[in-house]
Amino acid sequence: MIRRELWFGFTLMAIILGCIAVFMPWGQLTNGHLGLLMLALIVVGIMLGFPTAFTLMGMGVFFAWLAYRSVNPDLAVRQVLDLFVQRSYGVMSNDVLIAVPLFVFMGYLVERAALIDRLFRSLHLATARVPGSLAGGDHRHLRDLRDGDGHCRRGGHTHGPARLFRQS
DSSP: OOOHHHHHHHHHHHHHHHHHHHHSOTTSOOHHHHHHHHHHHHHHHHHTTOOHHHHHHHHHHHHHHHHHHHHOTTTHHHHHHHHHHHHHHHHHTOHHHHHHHHHHHHHHHHHHHTHHHHHHHHHHHHTTTSTTHHHHHHHHHHHHHHHTTTOOTTSOOOOGGGGGGOOO
16 A cells, blocks of 8 residues: 555656646757756656755756757767766865865764763853853854844844843
């Protein structure tokens, strides 16, 4: 027996693919039609459970091949593979993107070592005798984040528990 959620997903995918099959002018596809076709196929691919990165990459490669094939069918595969290698190298040589795995690894280490819990525990022990000091420190942190995001200081943009300590 198929669950209700699966029926909904399969029905939605069938509706999307049916609309593509019926309403797409297959004889004269323009760039707008190809964009809508790509969007619909990306949605269906993600709903089928493929990872988003691989779905986007696969659709990009397929539609790049389709575009190059319309210009010169003999060189289409070579041009797409050259473009794929160039874009891969461009991403790998980007200094900002190189740091992403290191940040993920750092977050994993901090989580495994329970450093955040230890930090808050030590902060609580250091300020245990001062009434409201932990809440005040938390408020100062929230205020600094609020002031750093471009909102005005007197606008009252503070929400939640920090509203109790507002310094307007």
